Amino acid sequence: MSKTAKKKAKTPSPSWIVLSSGLTFQKSFGVHQVLHQVSKKNDLATALTQSSANSLWIVQNRSWTDQLLKAMPAFYLQRNDKTTLGDLILCEAPTRNEVLPSLHAVFRRVIGEVPSFKMLPREQLAEVLASDNREDLLIGGAVDVESGILTLARGDLQLLTVPLSFFQPTIDSQPDFEALELDDYGYTIRFGNYEASAHSVLYEFDREYRRRVNKQRTEEETGFGASLKRLRLRLRLLRGLNQDQIHGVASKTIARIERGETGKPHGETLAKIAQALGVSPEEIEDY
Numbered sequence: 184m185s186k187t188a189k190k191k192a193k194t195p196s197p198s199w200i201v202l203s204s205g206l207t208f209q210k211s212f213g214v215h216q217v218l219h220q221v222s223k224k225n226d227l228a229t230a231l232t233q234s235s236a237n238s239l240w241i242v243q244n245r246s247w248t249d250q251l252l253k254a255m256p257a258f259y260l261q262r263n264d265k266t267t268l269g270d271l272i273l274c275e276a277p278t279r280n281e282v283l284p285s286l287h288a289v290f291r292r293v294i295g296e297v298p299s300f301k302m303l304p305r306e307q308l309a310e311v312l313a314s315d316n317r318e319d320l321l322i323g324g325a326v327d328v329e330s331g332i333l334t335l336a337r338g339d340l341q342l343l344t345v346p347l348s349f350f351q352p353t354i355d356s357q358p359d360f361e362a363l364e365l366d367d368y369g370y371t372i373r374f375g376n377y378e379a380s381a382h383s384v385l386y387e388f389d390r391e392y393r394r395r396v397n398k399q400r401t402e403e404e405t406g407f408g409a410s411l412k413r414l415r416l417r418l419r420l421l422r423g424l425n426q427d428q429i430h431g432v433a434s435k436t437i438a439r440i441e442r443g444e445t446g447k448p449h450g451e452t453l454a455k456i457a458q459a460l461g462v463s464p465e466e467i468e469d470y
Contacts, residue, residue, distance in 0.1 A: 203243035238269030320369025407447040414470040429459040
């Protein structure tokens with residue numbers, strides 16, 4: 184997987200506790216940093232004892248959720264402190280809403296608690312959760328059509344709400360909000376035939392993500408051409424200045440300069456560009 188944005192620091196990886204009886208499910212997660220692979224209910228007591236606030240519980244189905252809840256009373260009778268057990272991912276929502284308050288009481292965050300929540304395919308989920316840039320990837324989400332809201336869960340289990348109005352129809356496709364899917368290892372949101380990228384959503388609705396991406400872009404795009412492009416795009420927003428509105432210089436020439444295919448212009452060409460942008464020739468590289 185390629186990284187959309189450079190990380191300021193590696194996020195510490197949680198210790199996984201996987202509750203599953205199925206070998207296929209276990210193999211999907213077993214190649215990563217699993218603290219416990221619980222396949223028998225008698226092993227739950229040990230897993231609970233060794234869990235911490237940095238644990239990530241991944242539960243295969245609702246029967247394991249029931250077993251986990253049944254093991255809780257004995258565990259808390261033996262434990263004096265009220266430390267959270269960490270985070271919880273439910274790959275299958277519980278059948279009874281009555282269990283949700285209990286889960287929220289002992290886990291910091293609970294993901295996948297409602298039937299409408301759509302998760303990444305299992306093998307993709309394991310890969311994203313183990314990724315260094317998991318906070319920039321999506322593991323699941325749920326659509327509330329009546330309220331017009333999409334709630335997305337990122338790989339670090341932080342939640343992000345997005346108005347459905349953000350996903351505008353195109354000539355080729357229209358979003359079917361009843362058909363939500365997450366795919367491509369957390370990079371793609373799909374509503375039927377309609378697709379949107381995780382990057383576009385995070386860039387629009389997460390200020391910190393947008394700041395990181397722009398900082399990286401500025402660091403990577405250096406030189407006169409990159410500065411010219413940043414300044415021109417800024418002026419395009421302010422007063423609609425396009426490449427073909429720099430009088431006396433062909434738009435093809437401006438495009439080549441901005442792409443770095445030719446060096447810094449000199450003499451009359453540079454003067455015309457600066458005049459159109461409303462700055463001195465020396466100021467262009469300040470952007």
